[in-house]
Amino acid sequence: MAESSSVQSLDRAFDLLELLCKSRNGMSIGALSAETGLHKSTVHRLLSSMCMRGYVQRDAATSIYRAGMRLCELGSFVMENMDVVERARWPMDHLSRETEETVHLVMREENDIVYIHKVESDHGAIRMFSRIGMRRPLYCTGVGKAILATWPDKEVHALWQESDIKPWTAHTIVSEDAFFHELERVRRLGYALDDEENELGVRCIAAAIPDYRGRASYAVSVSAPISRMSDERIGLLRGPLLQACDEIAAALGGSMSRG
Numbered sequence: 001m002a003e004s005s006s007v008q009s010l011d012r013a014f015d016l017l018e019l020l021c022k023s024r025n026g027m028s029i030g031a032l033s034a035e036t037g038l039h040k041s042t043v044h045r046l047l048s049s050m051c052m053r054g055y056v057q058r059d060a061a062t063s064i065y066r067a068g069m070r071l072c073e074l075g076s077f078v079m080e081n082m083d084v085v086e087r088a089r090w091p092m093d094h095l096s097r098e099t100e101e102t103v104h105l106v107m108r109e110e111n112d113i114v115y116i117h118k119v120e121s122d123h124g125a126i127r128m129f130s131r132i133g134m135r136r137p138l139y140c141t142g143v144g145k146a147i148l149a150t151w152p153d154k155e156v157h158a159l160w161q162e163s164d165i166k167p168w169t170a171h172t173i174v175s176e177d178a179f180f181h182e183l184e185r186v187r188r189l190g191y192a193l194d195d196e197e198n199e200l201g202v203r204c205i206a207a208a209i210p211d212y213r214g215r216a217s218y219a220v221s222v223s224a225p226i227s228r229m230s231d232e233r234i235g236l237l238r239g240p241l242l243q244a245c246d247e248i249a250a251a252l253g254g255s256m257s258r259g
Contacts, residue, residue, distance in 0.1 A: 012038060013046045017067065020056060026066035084218060085117045087251040091244040092119050092220065098240050101224045106143045108217045111163050112136060113144045121224075139163055139179060140172045142194030142206035143219035149186040150208050150216040156183065171196045191238055196226065203229035205237050207245045211254045220245050
């Protein structure tokens with residue numbers, strides 16, 4: 001009997017928490033009681049317990065309750081503990097087989113991207129110089145531009161100011177105005193290009209893997225020698241690349257808003 005009562009209390013607490021998470025301006029005890037059908041004293045008791053643990057916050061001036069930051073803290077742990085590479089492995093393998101090109105997965109770390117997984121293509125004799133663990137600045141890579149295109153302009157500007165902007169090749173974008181113009185193009189098309197900006201002779205098409213907020217810390221690219229990456233080929237690669245990114249985003253509980 002006690003166990004059944006405990007489970008019922010847990011269910012009720014989750015009902016209240018979910019309502020508060022979805023409420024933009026918070027809710028009063030009366031509103032929560034009316035919405036759930038629970039007695040006000042029950043609502044107050046459950047909210048008091050959740051307030052003590054940081055899952056709910058109470059505005060002392062208005063007696064309005066809101067979801068607490070403890071949820072965000074735990075959510076960040078969940079995201080960090082997810083094995084992104086494992087969830088990305090099959091879509092990347094499929095993308096490499098379909099395109100017959102090398103596919104990379106990167107993560108953002110401070111002002112850089114870090115290669116965390118690579119599927120090497122058997123097509124042709126040329127091998128990409130990239131390797132797992134290699135770092136490159138966000139601004140001079142297709143994957144970096146794809147990630148930054150999901151950020152607010154204010155944050156991109158701050159990162160640009162903090163970065164050591166220099167030309168990795170003759171094609172690297174080193175003007176902030178030109179870079180923001182490039183990000184607008186990425187947002188419009190849904191993918192980014194690396195036109196020999198990081199490695200001469202190599203062209204990449206890249207797309208971000210948005211999280212549940214639409215913001216990205218990971219991206220996938222398809223890379224090949226420029227001889228195999230004409231504008232027409234880029235157009236053909238767009239669909240399979242975005243499909244792979246959407247599959248990975250879905251596995252991670254992220255956003256899939258692109259067409």
